[in-house]
Amino acid sequence: KAGVTQTPRYLIKTRGQQVTLSCSPISGHRSVSWYQQTPGQGLQFLFEYFSETQRNKGNFPGRFSGRQFSNSRSEMNVSTLELGDSALYLCASSIGGQGLTDTQYFGPGTRLTVL
């Protein structure tokens, strides 16, 4: 079974630009979550999508947004990039059913550098 895939793996952008990252979950998984990992703040939850609806949201500004498609693939978008947005962005997928504490499977991440 293929794991979680994220594209691109590396990205360099300049301040003020916007960026879109993509995540393909494990087949059959309907929940996709996004996390930001930085040396200073560690791993922080951005948002979770389930069946094309945002189910949970972390404490990030509105510049960070996401969506999920009918095939469960997800994208996240960051607009008006700031230097502090430089991070490893991780995507995780799980089956997503309620009443079941799923295992989340993480992808390798997209390394975003903002210059």
Added chain:
Amino acid sequence: GDSVTQMEGPVTLSEEAFLTINCTYTATGYPSLFWYVQYPGEGLQLLLKATKADDKGSNKGFEATYRKETTSFHLEKGSVQVSDSAVYFCALSENQAGTALIFGKGTTLSVSS
């Protein structure tokens, strides 16, 4: 808000030594608790989990017990190996699906032979 605090690293041990990595949490409800591990050059992977008080999660010789009275979920292993060298993250989830994880800052473990 909810939070997870784990001991600062790095933790440096010799092979076959006993390992403890402390983790405490603050939560409004009754969260599920997790340990994730990130081996060098690899992605995050679930090591073990516990979903209610007094549950013990175990995997690959690692154990952790959900202690509600002390709000703790300490990770232990009786005899570490060089291959256990990695970064370990304690995490909690307040929702039933176990998503929207809140992570600790991570503890780097280095095991030498």
